Amino acid sequence: MQKTMSSSFLVFPVLLQEFQVWGVHKKGKSRLTLVRYKQEISAFLEFLTQHWQETLIESSFQNVTHQDVRSFFAWRMENGVQKETNAIAFSSLKLWFSFLKDKGWTVEIPYSKLKRPKCRKSLPKALSIHQTQRLLSSFSLEQNLNQEKHDLPNHLRQENQEKDVSSTSTVIAWEDLRDYSLMMLLYGAGLRIQEALTLDKVDWPSREPWLLTICGKRNSTRSIFVLESIRRAVQVYLDACPYKNRKEAPLFLGTRGSRLQPCVLQKRLRFLREMLGLSPHTTPHALRHSFASHLLHKGVDLRDIQALLGHASLRSTQQYLYVTPQTLMSIHNKFHPRSSYLPDPASSSDLEEIAS
Numbered sequence: 001m002q003k004t005m006s007s008s009f010l011v012f013p014v015l016l017q018e019f020q021v022w023g024v025h026k027k028g029k030s031r032l033t034l035v036r037y038k039q040e041i042s043a044f045l046e047f048l049t050q051h052w053q054e055t056l057i058e059s060s061f062q063n064v065t066h067q068d069v070r071s072f073f074a075w076r077m078e079n080g081v082q083k084e085t086n087a088i089a090f091s092s093l094k095l096w097f098s099f100l101k102d103k104g105w106t107v108e109i110p111y112s113k114l115k116r117p118k119c120r121k122s123l124p125k126a127l128s129i130h131q132t133q134r135l136l137s138s139f140s141l142e143q144n145l146n147q148e149k150h151d152l153p154n155h156l157r158q159e160n161q162e163k164d165v166s167s168t169s170t171v172i173a174w175e176d177l178r179d180y181s182l183m184m185l186l187y188g189a190g191l192r193i194q195e196a197l198t199l200d201k202v203d204w205p206s207r208e209p210w211l212l213t214i215c216g217k218r219n220s221t222r223s224i225f226v227l228e229s230i231r232r233a234v235q236v237y238l239d240a241c242p243y244k245n246r247k248e249a250p251l252f253l254g255t256r257g258s259r260l261q262p263c264v265l266q267k268r269l270r271f272l273r274e275m276l277g278l279s280p281h282t283t284p285h286a287l288r289h290s291f292a293s294h295l296l297h298k299g300v301d302l303r304d305i306q307a308l309l310g311h312a313s314l315r316s317t318q319q320y321l322y323v324t325p326q327t328l329m330s331i332h333n334k335f336h337p338r339s340s341y342l343p344d345p346a347s348s349s350d351l352e353e354i355a356s
Contacts, residue, residue: 012056016041019099026102027095028218032194037092044093047072061100066110069093073117086117123322125281126293132187134276139180174240175255179268181233182252182260186284188230190291190309192216193262193284199251204234216310224308292320 016038023029023037048064049056051071073086097109127135185196195214205212210226234251243249243257250259265284273282292305306317 012045019096022099022102023095029095030217036088037095040089040092041096044072044089044096047075058105061097061106064097064106064110066113069110069114083117090114090116121319123319124289124293125279125286126289126320127278127282127286129294129297131278131282132287132290132294135272135278135282136180136183136187138272138276139176174237174242177233177237177240178252178260179265181230181237182265183284183287184230184233186287187291188227189224190288191224192288193265197250197252197260197262200247201238201245201249201251202247204251205231214310218312220310220312222307222310289320292317296320 019041020031020034020038023034024031029037045056048060048068051068052060054060073089076086076089094109094111097106097111100106101109182196185191186193189212191214195216198215199212203213205226210231211223212226214222214224216222241253243253245253245257252260254260254264262284269282269284272278273280288309292309295305295308296302302314302317302321305320306314309317311317
């Protein structure tokens with residue numbers, strides 16, 4: 001059993017909020033990254049409180065040494081914290097002390113004698129094409145059951161929704177359509193779950209050329225063409241949604257009409273992967289990995305995939321080459337200058353020509 005420290009209090013909540021604003025505007029970090037960093041920093045501050053047996057004050061940060069940081073990571077390793085998590089904590093504290101130095105609360109950063117924990121680079125965990133088809137087709141029965149309702153004229157469908165807005169069956173129906181359209185968007189356009197959930201209705205394209213502008217990490221933007229199947233799925237969801245809000249409202253809504261949270265789709269995928277017997281890595285982000293892997297498998301250029309995914313560096317996109325080794329071999333055979341001299345073992349005519 002992993003031991004954890006008490007998280008009943010949060011040390012320096014205002015300072016941590018200031019750190020988040022500083023990281024976004026001065027260091028260009030994403031909001032979600034800094035939320036994750038704040039969790040690790042809070043754990044470190046609570047550790048110092050118990051390690052020193054005193055309440056932390058502003059001048060306490062001047063007294064932090066590399067031995068204190070080493071003790072923090074030693075305590076975590078004793079309690080079974082993985083190297084990958086400790087690597088995140090190391091980056092979190094490094095940025096935290098840079099913030100304190102910039103603020104004038106500390107002079108030296110206690111990291112000169114420490115190295116970031118080395119951890120194995122994990123490859124993207126993508127679904128196969130067959131697994132992806134099974135996952136998306138699992139909604140077919142639910143959609144067929146509700147198709148008759150969606151084929152009603154607009155005025156009758158609106159009356160039916162107003163009548164059944166509090167009905168459990170109606171809520172489940174439009175939520176199913178929402179989850180299906182969201183999964184189609186993640187797989188068909190390669191979006192991150194947070195990129196999709198931050199979309200508003202005004203962002204959704206309503207006419208050709210059907211380009212969707214995405215705001216990615218570090219406020220970078222990219223434009224993606226929305227496939228007809230995705231547009232149709234989203235439109236069916238919007239027609240069935242009982243909340244007819246203004247255009248500035250979120251595109252994907254929760255049961256109570258507020259912006260949908262990532263945990264809702266994560267929970268839905270956990271249920272589906274158990275029901276369908278899919279791999280444990282069937283997550284929302286796995287749909288993005290599947291988008292890239294399947295395009296690469298079909299021969300799409302790596303630079304084009306980089307642009308579609310919004311990767312700043314090609315190195316991030318190159319990892320998909322190792323997920324599909326057969327694609328790497330085909331690229332080698334296609335572009336290597338001497339590949340044309342290598343005979344195809346399956347071609348008898350080539351063998352006969354060499355033999356003669």
